[in-house]
Amino acid sequence: MMQDTRALQVAVVGTGYVGLGTAIMLAYLGHHVVGLDVDENKVAMLRRGQLPIYEPHLDQLMLDSGDRLRWTTSYAEAIPDADVIFICVGTPPLPSGQPNLSYVADAAQSIAGHLNGKLQVVVNKSTVPIGTGDWVARMLEEHAPDYHEGRYLVVSNPEFLREGTAMHDSLYPDRIVLGSDSPVGIAQLVRLYEPLLDQSFEAPGYVPRPAGYTRPELVTTSLSSAEMIKYAANAFLALKISFANEIAGLCEWVDADIAEVTRGIGHDQRIGPRFLEAGAGWGGSCFGKDTSALISIGREYGYDMPILAAAVEINRRQRQLVITKLQQHLHRLKGKRVAVLGMAFKPNTDDLRDSPAHDCIARLGELGVQVVAHDPIAMPRAREEWRHLRYHEAASAEAALHGADAAIIMTEWNEYRQLDWAGALRRMRNPLVIDTRRVITAALPVGTVEQIGKRAPGVLVHEASA
Numbered sequence: 001m002m003q004d005t006r007a008l009q010v011a012v013v014g015t016g017y018v019g020l021g022t023a024i025m026l027a028y029l030g031h032h033v034v035g036l037d038v039d040e041n042k043v044a045m046l047r048r049g050q051l052p053i054y055e056p057h058l059d060q061l062m063l064d065s066g067d068r069l070r071w072t073t074s075y076a077e078a079i080p081d082a083d084v085i086f087i088c089v090g091t092p093p094l095p096s097g098q099p100n101l102s103y104v105a106d107a108a109q110s111i112a113g114h115l116n117g118k119l120q121v122v123v124n125k126s127t128v129p130i131g132t133g134d135w136v137a138r139m140l141e142e143h144a145p146d147y148h149e150g151r152y153l154v155v156s157n158p159e160f161l162r163e164g165t166a167m168h169d170s171l172y173p174d175r176i177v178l179g180s181d182s183p184v185g186i187a188q189l190v191r192l193y194e195p196l197l198d199q200s201f202e203a204p205g206y207v208p209r210p211a212g213y214t215r216p217e218l219v220t221t222s223l224s225s226a227e228m229i230k231y232a233a234n235a236f237l238a239l240k241i242s243f244a245n246e247i248a249g250l251c252e253w254v255d256a257d258i259a260e261v262t263r264g265i266g267h268d269q270r271i272g273p274r275f276l277e278a279g280a281g282w283g284g285s286c287f288g289k290d291t292s293a294l295i296s297i298g299r300e301y302g303y304d305m306p307i308l309a310a311a312v313e314i315n316r317r318q319r320q321l322v323i324t325k326l327q328q329h330l331h332r333l334k335g336k337r338v339a340v341l342g343m344a345f346k347p348n349t350d351d352l353r354d355s356p357a358h359d360c361i362a363r364l365g366e367l368g369v370q371v372v373a374h375d376p377i378a379m380p381r382a383r384e385e386w387r388h389l390r391y392h393e394a395a396s397a398e399a400a401l402h403g404a405d406a407a408i409i410m411t412e413w414n415e416y417r418q419l420d421w422a423g424a425l426r427r428m429r430n431p432l433v434i435d436t437r438r439v440i441t442a443a444l445p446v447g448t449v450e451q452i453g454k455r456a457p458g459v460l461v462h463e464a465s466a
């Protein structure tokens with residue numbers, strides 16, 4: 001643990017997926033952190049020691065951060081004493097594709113009203129269009145009661161964590177990007193991240209330091225470059241997946257297997273094996289939002305981004321493909337009963353934002369299908385957030401499959417991998433599974449398992465033999 005003389009006072013504004021992870025990780029590293037949110041219910045839960053989201057190990061790390069961590073709804077309580085203030089509020093998409101910056105503006109103005117006139121660094125961690133850092137700096141100038149040139153430094157520190165593995169990604173990042181025109185601001189952040197940069201903290205047993213991992217790369221840039229790095233990173237990852245999905249479609253026609261193909265190309269170190277898993281397409285709160293934002297930023301300058309636009313289009317097509325595959329097997333879907341396994345946009349999270357399963361359930365509903373859905377973690381949240389969708393809840397995957405005319409696996413939860421598929425298929429009315437995430441790996445004695453990127457559409461992968 002860090003010596004207390006090196007510990008900083010930190011305020012984290014916004015306690016969603018990113019703010020919570022940031023606050024808890026910094027407190028674990030030894031800093032004194034106050035997490036602030038305008039949502040009183042969230043803050044009340046956090047004060048009771050409960051987390052408003054599901055994220056593996058976050059509860060344990062919070063416990064291990066001890067009394068260095070506090071929660072509040074009050075800017076007056078959080079801001080004046082803070083050496084470093086993080087903005088981690090949401091930047092959800094507007095119908096135009098541009099991000100809604102009103103939460104960032106509100107946060108910046110509220111922060112400005114409580115700055116203390118001494119050196120404080122305001123760090124933007126929210127994903128924002130290029131130029132937003134300068135805009136925040138101007139807002140601080142305008143709204144700070146006692147503005148002194150050089151007192152309120154702005155640094156961009158984009159976040160690269162993935163939901164479901166947020167603690168691992170926060171403690172053992174590939175790189176830390178710090179963008180600012182102020183060397184003093186950068187130096188303060190280097191001090192803040194020293195335990196991470198040196199990996200001098202004691203790794204928690206439940207999120208061990210990966211074998212071979214040494215330390216993150218420190219990347220210092222201008223404010224604008226840091227903001228661009230975040231968008232470019234997400235756009236490239238989305239592109240990689242869309243590329244795999246496009247090749248997967250062709251694999252089905254030429255009788256190749258996308259999993260074998262990506263294994264073959266991934267060993268080329270220039271390409272790398274990760275983020276090449278074909279499936280139902282990418283979802284989540286960021287890839288869709290950030291690709292649209294980048295395209296709309298380009299549009300402001302009359303600059304087309306055809307590669308990104310294609311990545312988005314392929315993703316849209318991929319979601320429809322799931323339904324097409326079902327239609328190829330079952331023909332008319334009206335009146336059929338279909339089990340949808342997995343609602344979260346990926347495993348190990350309860351996040352439903354832009355989940356491919358949402359579009360799947362919505363489309364099946366339009367086609368007159370009776371949907372029976374299951375998710376091991378995200379079900380309670382779906383009950384709240386997906387009230388507009390029509391589906392029946394299943395208490396277990398087995399219950400969802402029982403008597404179904406088909407099943408679609410949308411999320412690769414471990415429990416689906418471990419399911420007794422041979423037994424479950426026998427209890428389906430029609431043993432057909434559209435496995436979009438390669439959950440089923442063994443050949444089964446009964447039924448048909450159709451996967452993405454393997455054999456021509458409509459051709460059965462595992463033919464019934466029992």
Ligand SMILES: NC(=O)C1=CN([C@@H]2O[C@H](COP(=O)(O)OP(=O)(O)OC[C@H]3O[C@@H](n4cnc5c(N)ncnc54)[C@H](O)[C@@H]3O)[C@@H](O)[C@H]2O)C=CC1
Nearest residue numbers: 014016017018037038039089090091103106107126127159
């Ligand atoms: N979710 C993710 O995995 C990642 C998200 N990001 C980016 O980080 C940002 C935050 O994302 P999430 O944590 O997913 O959002 P979120 O929606 O889960 O959380 C945002 C929080 O900010 C609070 N908030 C809104 N206005 C506020 C204000 N004026 N003052 C204080 N609190 C306020 C909300 O009540 C909410 O709790 C976004 O820009 C996102 O693009 C970046 C990397 C990963």
Ligand SMILES: O=C(O)[C@H]1O[C@H](OP(=O)(O)OP(=O)(O)OC[C@H]2O[C@@H](n3ccc(=O)[nH]c3=O)[C@H](O)[C@@H]2O)[C@H](O)[C@@H](O)[C@@H]1O
Nearest residue numbers: 159160161162163241275276277281282283284286345346
């Ligand atoms: O800016 C963000 O919010 C974050 O967005 C993604 O993280 P996240 O959305 O949490 O999850 P991913 O693991 O990237 O998965 C995104 C989607 O892509 C899909 N995916 C992922 C990988 C793959 O090979 N194939 C694939 O279809 C997943 O199923 C999921 O729907 C990025 O990976 C993070 O680096 C980034 O910080």
